[in-house]
Amino acid sequence: MSTAVSHRCPSSYEAGLEVSLREFLGAQLDRQVDLTGLRRLAGGTAHETWAFDLRDGERQELHKLVLRRSIERGMLDGDLRTEFDLLATLDRLAVPVPRPRWCVTEDSPLTQPFMIIDRVDGTDIRKHLAAHPETDRHRLGVELVRLQARLHRLDWQDCPPPLARSARGTLHEIERWAREIDASSVDPGPLLRAATELLRDRPPRTSRRCLVHGDFKTNNLLLGADGNVTVLDWELAHLGDPLEDIAWTMLWTTRWDLVGGLLSAQEYLATYQEETGNAVDPEALLSWRIFALVKLAAIFLTGVTRGGPLASPTLRLMGRGLYHIEAQLAELLQAALHEAQPS
Amino acid sequence: MTLDALSTLSGIRAFLTAKIVPEVPGELAGELRAAVKLLETAEIELNDRHLLLIAETWDLIAYCERIGRLLELADTTDGCTELAARVVASASLNLTEVGELWRDTRALSSARLVAVQRYASDPSTSEPGRMAARYLLRRFYSCLGDHARRRQAWQAVFPPAAGAPTPRAHPEGADQ
Numbered sequence A: 001m002s003t004a005v006s007h008r009c010p011s012s013y014e015a016g017l018e019v020s021l022r023e024f025l026g027a028q029l030d031r032q033v034d035l036t037g038l039r040r041l042a043g044g045t046a047h048e049t050w051a052f053d054l055r056d057g058e059r060q061e062l063h064k065l066v067l068r069r070s071i072e073r074g075m076l077d078g079d080l081r082t083e084f085d086l087l088a089t090l091d092r093l094a095v096p097v098p099r100p101r102w103c104v105t106e107d108s109p110l111t112q113p114f115m116i117i118d119r120v121d122g123t124d125i126r127k128h129l130a131a132h133p134e135t136d137r138h139r140l141g142v143e144l145v146r147l148q149a150r151l152h153r154l155d156w157q158d159c160p161p162p163l164a165r166s167a168r169g170t171l172h173e174i175e176r177w178a179r180e181i182d183a184s185s186v187d188p189g190p191l192l193r194a195a196t197e198l199l200r201d202r203p204p205r206t207s208r209r210c211l212v213h214g215d216f217k218t219n220n221l222l223l224g225a226d227g228n229v230t231v232l233d234w235e236l237a238h239l240g241d242p243l244e245d246i247a248w249t250m251l252w253t254t255r256w257d258l259v260g261g262l263l264s265a266q267e268y269l270a271t272y273q274e275e276t277g278n279a280v281d282p283e284a285l286l287s288w289r290i291f292a293l294v295k296l297a298a299i300f301l302t303g304v305t306r307g308g309p310l311a312s313p314t315l316r317l318m319g320r321g322l323y324h325i326e327a328q329l330a331e332l333l334q335a336a337l338h339e340a341q342p343s
Numbered sequence B: 001m002t003l004d005a006l007s008t009l010s011g012i013r014a015f016l017t018a019k020i021v022p023e024v025p026g027e028l029a030g031e032l033r034a035a036v037k038l039l040e041t042a043e044i045e046l047n048d049r050h051l052l053l054i055a056e057t058w059d060l061i062a063y064c065e066r067i068g069r070l071l072e073l074a075d076t077t078d079g080c081t082e083l084a085a086r087v088v089a090s091a092s093l094n095l096t097e098v099g100e101l102w103r104d105t106r107a108l109s110s111a112r113l114v115a116v117q118r119y120a121s122d123p124s125t126s127e128p129g130r131m132a133a134r135y136l137l138r139r140f141y142s143c144l145g146d147h148a149r150r151r152q153a154w155q156a157v158f159p160p161a162a163g164a165p166t167p168r169a170h171p172e173g174a175d176q
Helices: A013-030 A078-090 A125-131 A135-151 A169-185 A188-201 A242-249 A258-262 A265-276 A282-310 A313-317 A321-340 B005-023 B027-072 B076-089 B095-121 B127-154
Strands: A034-041 A049-057 A061-068 A100-104 A114-116 A121-124 A210-212 A221-224 A229-233 A238-240
Touching: A013 A034, A013 A049, A034 A125, A034 A188, A078 A114, A078 B005, A100 A169, A121 A125, A125 A135, A135 A210, A135 A229, A135 A242, A135 A258, A135 A265, A169 A188, A169 A282, A188 A210, A188 A282, A188 A321, A188 B095, A188 B127, A210 A242, A210 A265, A238 A242, A242 A265, A242 A282, A258 A265, A313 B027, A321 B127, B005 B027, B027 B076, B027 B095, B027 B127, B076 B095
Parallel strands: none
Antiparallel strands: A034 A049, A049 A061, A061 A114, A100 A114, A121 A221, A210 A238, A221 A229
């Protein structure tokens, strides 16, 4: 959804989309509207993302919008309607998210389910850090942890009913991703098999339930020109343990990431504990970190498998990230063995 | 300049980067850049693949044998002996056959690793048995991690960590 990287791609595909989109928006607003600057934004393995401007001549208004349209055989099976409803709830609770406008999941005039949301001017934090080496990294890091802690403090009962009902326990989540791995055409190898077995045998301890963003990392956080941070990409959001979210954030550790880039792992956890008043149980966190790697592997393998022989180069590159996951798992499984040592 | 496969891949990658990527519009340019990266990692893999996979296969077979002995599995030696025979003949295997051998060994390793994990956490296992299983698990995880780090040079999503092990000239075999 970042507007920083975009491409012009004039084509009949784009022209057809523009016509359908203009007709849809005109019907929704019950007047003629003008649509300009339609361009596909880079990235997206579960949906296409398009930016465009809607000119409402009758009211002399300009709306900067983003269209997110599902991709057939995409990497994830997200529930677009639930995500849209969640965005509406979060917007109402003054959580910094793009304001949702329209969502169509059945009989889509754009051939695939889609949602339209406000476009937030800004740059994703990963790109911002690359372009602004003078950034006060520690300060920004603390701000992001505060934001993540705030999400975890939200009353999950405010969530849309399908999401609130979706909390089916840790074992269910483990089986869900294990099934994705089993369905993959790629052999996951001994370490992933061992990790899945370990999680089944000793599921991560759950301390409390909260709204988990599911993909809280710097390239899903938009730094606006006003200095405010907006949280994007809620397709993996669900109810779960806060440590699940923490463990996922700790997967990404380059110099452009929250952990390793803005704060050390120790600083990250200490700041989170300070913000929430909840101690992080190291043993539970270790289990959630193993779970995060299994889940990431499942997502990567699903992408390659669904793409089939014509899987895109991006999906194939991600699939090869499995070697990194295996290396990480080897270390965490050794640590888990130590944790399980009888005292 | 040579005309071998690796040079050809390298040449195609350079040509795509210089001549085609700038001309391709929109989202496809991103995919083309990803394809160029894949060609680069394929070159690295082709250069190392035979050596690394054979080394890994030797190590995995050794650990599978040790687990088989510890768990007193009926097929302790059968699967491992057959795989070892294929490794001995690996000089005559082409890359596809080496890949099949590696996959077969990984499949046996998956089953053995899960079996020894269960054995280690089974309350009915004797204390010495549990200790032996845990020792074996620690070593096997470590061995698998080392081999995964060596394969990391083949991918471009996550850069290999500094100090990652480099390919070895000779398989060490599992510590016996």
